[in-house]
Amino acid sequence: MKILIIQQKMIGDVLTSSILFEALRLKYPKAQLDYLINEHTFPVVENNPNIDNFVLFTKQDELSKSNLLKFARSVGNKKYDIVVDTYSKLSSNLISLFSGAKTKISYHKYYTTLFYHYNIKREKHNDGKAGLAIVNRMQLLAPLGIETSFIKPKIYLTEKEIFNSKEFLESYQIDFSKPLYMISVLGSGKNKTYPFNYMAEVIDTLVKETSGQILFNYIPKQETEARAILDLCKPETQKNIHFNIFGKSLRAFLAITSHCDALIGNEGGAINMAKALNIKTFAIYSPWIDKATWNLFENDNNVSVHLKDFKPELYTKAEKKYKKETAELYKKFEPQLFRDKLKAFLKL
Structure with a gap:
């Protein structure tokens, strides 16, 4: 039996959807389990023992209709028995259609019956701890007789990666007898990035409470923005920030993060990756x-904080409806609202 899971786009999505492979492996121990993902997200699922093959979707495939069609046909040539599309957008609809699989599963939309045999309605409310992103993905396996279970996403680092990253940190005089914190200073976009002056206040509180060593999560092209946050921190805080220590690749970032006591900052892929490494997290959500x-x-x-937790009266409609108002809502999301919660987190 050959099964394909489709999850294009973002790193956090790809990591979260990887839980399906653990459940599928238990149900079908001898099946070939393949993962179709965007090529830049591969490092987050590299070495996952439950995945047999990766089918990589490139930027060229994404930007060209003829390339997408050629790619979809190449997937069809692989003769999958089951396709589970967790992305459920136009490109993955086309890929699923061309797969020729006898069983195709995705989320319910008004048009999805044209492409899939099973169309699963997403849950909108969740009282559990797993989060709807986990609950809804696990529901996609129900047509295969797999009961909903709460599997945590996992990242698989090698011993060599862990050893080399520790040596790298020590070469920069990181003292492992003292707390070490990774800060997600920048979100995936402006509307997912906590205001720079507010983030600086958060870092000031962190250093004041713990005297911890601080690392910034950024890539070279984001250096100007990251340095702007550094400059907004108090002089005594800046002494604890090791600005020039950062992972030059996603795997390097993961390995460095594995040595940290916690990852704190903007909610997004970095938070999800830290959780998958069993590192403590404190996430600051964008208002929308x-x-x-x-x-x-x-x-x-x-732990996570959201403006709605503290000022629910500002929300009279679903959060996503406030996307255009993000900048104004962020101004209301002052660090003092969750300072006590952050201090309690740091004492654990």
Whole structure:
């Protein structure tokens, strides 16, 4: 039996959907389990023992209709028996259609019966700790007789990666007898990035409470923005920030993060990756993002804050409806609102 899971786009999505492979492996131990993902997201699922092959979707495939069609046909040539499309957008609809699989599963939309045999309606409310992103993905396996279970996403680092990253940190005089924190200083876009002056206040509080060593999560092209946040921190805080230590690749970032006591900052892929490494997290949500979907496995070690937690009266409609008002809502999301919660988290 050959099964294909489709999850294009973002790193956090690809990591979260990887839970399906653990459940499928238990149900079909001898099946070939393949994962179709965007090529830039591969590092987050590299070495996953439950995935047999990766089918990589390139930028060229994404930007060209003729390339997309050729790609869809190449997937069809692989003769999959089952396709589970967790992305459910036009490109993945086409790929699923061309797959020729006898069983095709995706989420319910008004048109999806044209492409899939099973169309699963997403849950909109969740009282559990797993988060709707986990609940809804696991529901996609129900047509295969796999009961909903709450599997945590996992990242698989090699011993060599862990060893080399520790040596790298030590070469920069990181002292492992003191707390070490990774800060997600920048979100995936402006409307997912906590205001720079507010983020600086958060970092000031962190250093004041713990005297911890601080690393910034950024890539070279984001250096100007990251340095702007550094400059807004108090002089005594700046002494604890090791600005020039950063991962030059996604795998390097993961390995460095594995040595940290916690990852704190903007909710997004970095938070999800830290959770998958069993590193404590404190996530600051953008005002327009639905916390119920992405607060995966929230507990004392994984804490999140959202403007709606403190000022629910500002919300009279679904969070995503406020996307255009993000900048104004962020101004209301002052660090003092969750300072006590952050201090309590740091004492754990």
